[in-house]
Amino acid sequence: MYNITLILGDGIGPEVSYAAKRVIDATGIKINWDIKNAGEKTYNECGSLIPDDVYKSIEKNRVVLKGPITTPIGIGFRSLNVHLRKKYELFANIRPIRSIDGIESRYKNVDFTIFRENTEGLYIGIEEKINENEYNAIKKVTRKGSERIIRKAFEYAKEKQINKVTIAHKANILKLTDGFFLKIGREISKEYNDIMLEEVIIDNMCMQLVKNPENYKVIVTTNLYGDIISDLSAGFVGGLGLIPSANVGEDIAIFEAVHGSAPDIANMNIANPTALIRSSIMMLEYLNEYEIAIKIDNALKKLYLKGNVITKDLGGDATTKEFTDELIRIIQEEK
Ligand code: NAI
Numbered sequence: 001m002y003n004i005t006l007i008l009g010d011g012i013g014p015e016v017s018y019a020a021k022r023v024i025d026a027t028g029i030k031i032n033w034d035i036k037n038a039g040e041k042t043y044n045e046c047g048s049l050i051p052d053d054v055y056k057s058i059e060k061n062r063v064v065l066k067g068p069i070t071t072p073i074g075i076g077f078r079s080l081n082v083h084l085r086k087k088y089e090l091f092a093n094i095r096p097i098r099s100i101d102g103i104e105s106r107y108k109n110v111d112f113t114i115f116r117e118n119t120e121g122l123y124i125g126i127e128e129k130i131n132e133n134e135y136n137a138i139k140k141v142t143r144k145g146s147e148r149i150i151r152k153a154f155e156y157a158k159e160k161q162i163n164k165v166t167i168a169h170k171a172n173i174l175k176l177t178d179g180f181f182l183k184i185g186r187e188i189s190k191e192y193n194d195i196m197l198e199e200v201i202i203d204n205m206c207m208q209l210v211k212n213p214e215n216y217k218v219i220v221t222t223n224l225y226g227d228i229i230s231d232l233s234a235g236f237v238g239g240l241g242l243i244p245s246a247n248v249g250e251d252i253a254i255f256e257a258v259h260g261s262a263p264d265i266a267n268m269n270i271a272n273p274t275a276l277i278r279s280s281i282m283m284l285e286y287l288n289e290y291e292i293a294i295k296i297d298n299a300l301k302k303l304y305l306k307g308n309v310i311t312k313d314l315g316g317d318a319t320t321k322e323f324t325d326e327l328i329r330i331i332q333e334e335k
Pocket residue numbers: 012016067068069070071081240241256257258259260261262263264265270271272273274275313
């Protein structure tokens with residue numbers, strides 16, 4: 001029996017969160033869900049973006065499945081997500097970009113994973129006003145922050161027997177900050193004899209990705225570059241409705257979709273729950289429940305290959321519920 005915190009979130013959050021929960025429960029795994037909420041709706045209801053019981057639940061259970069959250073502008077945090085990542089030192093944002101057969105895309109056989117540094121870089125949000133016409137922002141790069149994300153990427157490559165890690169940087173211009181990140185990459189790569197370090201400047205990385213995404217397996221980079229190339233890469237494999245992510249620290253992990261709360265389609269029962277379901281697969285792998293993770297992954301592949309129950313974002317007309325029902329039907333058929 002696992003104890004897992006489920007944060008429903010805003011906008012399409014509750015729809016996709018309950019869909020993911022139903023799919024996981026349908027596999028027969030025993031999970032005691034602690035259902036919580038945080039974000040805009042919670043703020044409007046009780047005056048707090050993250051009520052204390054949410055922190056308590058995260059700290060007790062240490063594994064969280066989370067729907068997207070709307071951070072109201074001008075209240076409290078810069079971003080609630082950035083706050084949680086920082087508070088719990090969830091230093092690795094891991095985003096696998098993988099083609100699914102059956103989904104229309106100009107790109108085939110894309111299969112790489114982005115390791116985005118999640119606690120520093122430009123996201124520390126330290127900005128200053130010099131005068132009416134001049135503003136600065138600070139980019140922070142530390143040895144500790146860089147080592148742990150780069151090592152995580154190398155360890156992943158080692159585990160999956162991948163012989164190349166690509167570091168994306170702008171050290172030619174940001175000689176101190178990105179230069180340091182790159183230097184640490186070179187140091188760490190020496191610990192891994194069988195893995196080559198490939199160095200690519202971030203703007204060139206974007207072009208290389210668009211031309212030949214299949215050339216990459218593991219990409220590690222600082223916070224903002226990682227954010228930008230993840231959305232770019234989502235475009236190779238069918239869009240934001242499909243891309244999962246894990247925010248992993250030493251002993252707490254939050255699994256969530258890359259997409260946001262999509263207020264434009266909230267409460268319409270048309271959101272694609274695939275991204276959060278794939279985030280759940282990452283969560284099951286984190287819990288070493290590989291058999292169940294594979295079961296859900298295979299069912300998703302089957303569903304997309306068959307292609308008759310597809311949500312609107314991918315050109316179909318199935319509702320969130322119809323999609324989830326069909327996925328559960330396939331999972332149960334396999335039992
Ligand atoms: P978004 O990802 O919510 O939406 C972008 C576009 O993609 C919209 O047209 C939306 O309808 C579509 N879309 C997104 N997810 C989809 C899904 N599962 N199925 C079908 N279509 C989907 O990004 P946007 O509009 O920039 O942000 C909306 C809100 O979400 C903002 O308040 C933002 O702060 C928040 N956000 C929260 C995140 C999180 O909690 N992890 C991450 C990103 C944004």
